[in-house]
Amino acid sequence: xLIVGYCFGVRSERRLCEEVHLNLAYRxxxxxxxxxxxxxxxxxxxxxxxxxxxxxxxxxxxxxxxxRCMKERLVGGEAFAVxxxxxxxxxxxRRGVAKVxxxxxxxxxxxxxxxxxxxxxAFGGASPSDPAARYTAxxxxxxxxxxxxxxxxxxxHAVIVDVEATTAIRQAEVGAAKTMLDRTAEHFxxxxxxxxxxxxxxxxxxxxxxxxxxGIEPYVKVFDKSExxxxxxxxxxxxxxxxxxxxxxxxxxxxxxxHRNSPSRAARA
Numbered sequence: 096x097l098i099v100g101y102c103f104g105v106r107s108e109r110r111l112c113e114e115v116h117l118n119l120a121y122r123x124x125x126x127x128x129x130x131x132x133x134x135x136x137x138x139x140x141x142x143x144x145x146x147x148x149x150x151x152x153x154x155x156x157x158x159x160x161x162x163r164c165m166k167e168r169l170v171g172g173e174a175f176a177v178x179x180x181x182x183x184x185x186x187x188x189r190r191g192v193a194k195v196x197x198x199x200x201x202x203x204x205x206x207x208x209x210x211x212x213x214x215x216x217a218f219g220g221a222s223p224s225d226p227a228a229r230y231t232a233x234x235x236x237x238x239x240x241x242x243x244x245x246x247x248x249x250x251x252h253a254v255i256v257d258v259e260a261t262t263a264i265r266q267a268e269v270g271a272a273k274t275m276l277d278r279t280a281e282h283f284x285x286x287x288x289x290x291x292x293x294x295x296x297x298x299x300x301x302x303x304x305x306x307x308x309x310g311i312e313p314y315v316k317v318f319d320k321s322e323x324x325x326x327x328x329x330x331x332x333x334x335x336x337x338x339x340x341x342x343x344x345x346x347x348x349x350x351x352x353x354h355r356n357s358p359s360r361a362a363r364a
């Protein structure tokens with residue numbers, strides 16, 4: 096029944112139970128006879144959040160499908176692509192809290208679970224109804240609470256070979272790409288020779304990991320903010336003087352180190 100709900104976008108557990116009760120195809124898929132009793136929605140919910148919460152059944156089902164695709168030679172294994180889709184959370188975008196102290200651990204299961212694993216230093220505002228979602232925005236759209244659904248795709252026939260859900264921030268998406276590449280190599284003994292991705296994955300650290308540690312040729316635009324378009328000097332406009340270990344700007348001034356008052360900032364050049 097969970098698979099039916101996920102595949103057909105039935106988000107309400109009450110409605111899902113009603114759909115399975117009336118739809119013969121859903122009954123057949125769920126192995127329910129014509130006169131078989133559909134679980135009550137409250138029972139279904141308690142089992143999903145209790146008995147089956149830590150189950151890896153859906154992961155095993157996914158990997159079984161991928162293995163079948165590989166057996167039918169639909170997966171080439173030579174070139175992969177990675178990207179992320181933003182999944183909007185079921186949370187009002189204008190109802191949030193700025194401090195972790197404002198979250199009531201007794202208000203809901205979601206809040207209690209979030210607080211139990213929270214790193215206080217990473218807290219950046221949250222929705223009381225879905226605190227694990229991150230406040231973010233795609234291009235030309237309003238900011239919302241959302242997650243990222245990360246995909247690793249084989250380019251031969253566009254078969255998704257792995258998936259990983261993360262918070263909607265670039266660093267988490269880059270980490271998910273590494274996780275999916277390592278997991279695919281471990282479970283299926285498949286390691287691509289090329290990886291295609293957008294500039295969000297083009298940091299020096301990520302490119303170095305791909306080339307030096309995994310031997311993967313990246314087809315990724317370099318994440319480079321050195322060129323400025325706001326009238327200030329770009330990075331390549333500064334000249335480095337090795338004998339004095341300083342940078343000099345086009346105006347002949349030495350670039351000096353300075354400190355910010357924020358304790359989380361180190362000295363910057």
